[in-house]
Amino acid sequence: MQTFGLMVATAEGIGILHELTGVIARRGGNIVSVDIQGEVAGEARTFFEIEMTANPQELVDELATLPIVREAALVKTLQAIYGTRIIIAGGGAQVGQVALGAISEADRHNIRGERISVDTIPLVGEAPIADAVRGVARLSRARALVLAGVIMGGDIERAVREVREQGLIVVSLNMAGNVPEAADLVVTDPVQAGVMTVMAVASTAKFSIGQLNRRVF
Amino acid sequence: MQTFGLMVATAEGIGILHELTGVIARRGGNIVSVDIQGEVAGEARTFFEIEMTANPQELVDELATLPIVREAALVKTLQAIYGTRIIIAGGGAQVGQVALGAISEADRHNIRGERISVDTIPLVGEAPIADAVRGVARLSRARALVLAGVIMGGDIERAVREVREQGLIVVSLNMAGNVPEAADLVVTDPVQAGVMTVMAVASTAKFSIGQLNRRVF
Numbered sequence: 001m002q003t004f005g006l007m008v009a010t011a012e013g014i015g016i017l018h019e020l021t022g023v024i025a026r027r028g029g030n031i032v033s034v035d036i037q038g039e040v041a042g043e044a045r046t047f048f049e050i051e052m053t054a055n056p057q058e059l060v061d062e063l064a065t066l067p068i069v070r071e072a073a074l075v076k077t078l079q080a081i082y083g084t085r086i087i088i089a090g091g092g093a094q095v096g097q098v099a100l101g102a103i104s105e106a107d108r109h110n111i112r113g114e115r116i117s118v119d120t121i122p123l124v125g126e127a128p129i130a131d132a133v134r135g136v137a138r139l140s141r142a143r144a145l146v147l148a149g150v151i152m153g154g155d156i157e158r159a160v161r162e163v164r165e166q167g168l169i170v171v172s173l174n175m176a177g178n179v180p181e182a183a184d185l186v187v188t189d190p191v192q193a194g195v196m197t198v199m200a201v202a203s204t205a206k207f208s209i210g211q212l213n214r215r216v217f
Numbered sequence: 218m219q220t221f222g223l224m225v226a227t228a229e230g231i232g233i234l235h236e237l238t239g240v241i242a243r244r245g246g247n248i249v250s251v252d253i254q255g256e257v258a259g260e261a262r263t264f265f266e267i268e269m270t271a272n273p274q275e276l277v278d279e280l281a282t283l284p285i286v287r288e289a290a291l292v293k294t295l296q297a298i299y300g301t302r303i304i305i306a307g308g309g310a311q312v313g314q315v316a317l318g319a320i321s322e323a324d325r326h327n328i329r330g331e332r333i334s335v336d337t338i339p340l341v342g343e344a345p346i347a348d349a350v351r352g353v354a355r356l357s358r359a360r361a362l363v364l365a366g367v368i369m370g371g372d373i374e375r376a377v378r379e380v381r382e383q384g385l386i387v388v389s390l391n392m393a394g395n396v397p398e399a400a401d402l403v404v405t406d407p408v409q410a411g412v413m414t415v416m417a418v419a420s421t422a423k424f425s426i427g428q429l430n431r432r433v434f
Contacts, residue, residue, distance in 0.1 A: 015242035017251070018235065025232035034234070034251035035355045040383050047355050081345075081352040082338055092324025099320060099337070100313045107309025107339035119336035120316070121299055122324035128298075135298040138252045138264050166257050 003032065004056045005049055005077040008063055009070045012044040016068055020046060023066070027059045028052055033140050035078070043070065049077045079141060083115020084201050086144045089132045092122035094148035094173060094190050101194025102146070109202045116198055117141075126154050133159035137166045143201045144169035146193055153177030169209060171197045174216065184209050186216040220249065221273045222266055222294040225280055226287045229261040233285055237263060240283070244276045245269055250357050252295070260287065266294045296358060300332020301418050303361045306349045309339040311365035311390060311407050318411025319363070326419045333415055334358075343371050350376035354383045360418045361386035363410055370394030386426060388414045391433065401426050403433040 010016050017034070024031060029050040037045040052059070056074060063072040086106075088098045099120050106116040119142075123129050129147075133156060136145050145168055147160070152175060160170050160182040171193055172183035180186045185200075187193035196217075199207040227233050234251070241248060246267040254262040269276070273291060280289040303323075305315045316337050323333040336359075340346050346364075350373060353362050362385055364377070369392060377387050377399040388410055389400035397403045402417075404410035413434075416424040 014245060014247050015238075017248050018238040018242045021232075021235040021238055025235045028231060030229075030231050031234050031253065032255070033253055035357060036248065036250055037355055037383075038249070045355075076348060076352075078352060078355065081348045092321050095324075096317045096320040099316045099335075103313040103316060103337055103339050104309050107312075107341075110339055110345075111341050115338075117336065117338045118316075119334065120320055121332075121334045122320050122327055124324075124328050128327075131293060131298045135293075135295060138254055138262075138295065140252060166254075 001051050001053055003049060003051050003077060005047060005075040006056070006060065006072065007075045008046050008048070008072045009043050010046070010068045011042065012039040016044070017046065019066065019068060020063065023063055024048065024050060024059065027054055027062070029059060033078070047075065049079070080115070082117045083141065085117045085119050085139065085142045086146065086197050086201060087136050087139065087142055088118065088120040088146045088148055088194070089123055089129060090148035090152070091124070091150065095120050095122050097190035098146050098148045098194040101191035102198050105195040105198040109198065109204050112204050114202060114204050116202060118198070126156055130155040130159040133163055136168060137163050142168070144171065144197050146171045146197050147179055147183070148173050148190060148193070149175055151176035152179040157182045169197070169200055188217060192217065218268050218270055220266060220268050220294060222264060222292040223273070223277065223289065224292045225263050225265070225289045226260050227263070227285050228259065229256040233261070234263065236283065236285060237280065240280055241265065241267060241276065244271055244279070246276060250295070264292065266296070297332065299334045300358065302334045302336050302356065302359045303363065303414050303418060304353050304356065304359055305335065305337040305363045305365055305411070306340055306346060307365035307369070308341070308367065312337050312339050314407035315363050315365045315411040318408035319415050322412040322415040326415065326421050329421050331419060331421050333419060335415070343373055347372040347376040350380055353385060354380050359385070361388065361414050363388045363414050364396055364400070365390050365407060365410070366392055368393040369396040374399045386414070386417055405434060409434065
């Protein structure tokens with residue numbers, strides 16, 4: 001089983017994704033992700049990441065024969081280009097400091113051939129932050145979340161417990177509210193929080209949250 | 218025409234996306250984006266963002282009757298949760314400083330109800346950075362790219378010209394190589410580069426790159 005990237009250029013229109021996925025399904029392809037690029041100069045591009053045992057070139061050749069398809073080609077996967085994502089959400093001041101640590105540490109891993117992205121959103125308020133926590137489960141390639149603020153609780157705590165059950169690592173700054181109680185790891189220094197989170201998802205780091213002998217730093 | 222988010226929980230398997238998109242196409246839905254969450258506890262979730270004139274609840278009800286579907290529900294769109302994205306790529310030291318400026322400025326807009334995310338990847342080398350530049354065109358909700366480094370040229374410059382033609386705003390730090398010549402805007406201070414890029418995509422900012430009377434700051 002191999003994973004490969006596939007770009008298909010078509011006109012924009014209703015039913016195109018249905019037609020493309022039909023060909024992919026008949027060839028036994030399991031679609032892992034889909035990215036749709038809106039129409040530019042009368043052309044829409046759809047990028048698939050597909051797991052398949054058969055030769056992907058035969059799939060490309062078949063797609064290229066469809067009347068709706070202008071071009072079909074194998075491309076790099078977004079996993080190969082941008083890799084695993086960590087997401088940082090919360091107050092702007094703290095999100096920025098966590099990002100500094102995380103970007104610096106991701107740089108050290110990416111130089112050795114790994115791919116780790118550091119994505120952020122500064123937000124205020126319980127409901128927008130809870131939405132952002134739950135939304136991380138929908139973000140492709142996201143593995144860990146850092147909550148950076150001075151007080152977070154209520155529905156944000158429930159959202160943290162939900163996404164941890166879905167396999168996401170959650171790191172919290174040491175802050176007021178009960179989000180720290182719900183997190184995998186609690187870190188006081190925001191730069192260290194960013195560094196530790198990247199180390200926790202990096203395959204080139206000898207570090208795993210499960211092996212630490214304490215949960216609060 | 219309205220855009221709405223749709224979550225469909227199913228078993229994982231080949232052909233499921235084809236079956237779901239068939240129902241959406243028959244109801245006249247234009248699929249803007251698809252996010253597939255890998256199987257957790259025997260269940261896979263697919264999130265669609267769909268433009269449609271008809272009542273979305275009727276689509277949800279029809280999907281819920283399919284034997285493969287365990288649950289279908291309307292949800293918030295990722296655009297509503299995370300909003301427009303700016304992407305910062307390049308050397309870790311500079312990416313971090315651009316991110317600080319961008320996150321701080323995004324915070325000020327998001328507090329007023331807008332949604333802007335700041336996403337980053339630290340990278341080294343012409344080919345990985347050129348891949349990251351071209352890849353931004355595939356990233357949903359990405360509107361602007363900042364290139365942060367000390368020297369960038371060659372294939373990165375070609376990639377910058379390509380993605381600008383696809384409608385992306387490209388900001389470059391003032392650096393060696395010919396990427397600055399190819400960019401929309403050249404900024405010397407990395408914090409200011411981050412702030413200006415967020416202002417350029419924000420709808421709450423009175424700032425537009427097209428209205429500036431110079432291109433280099």
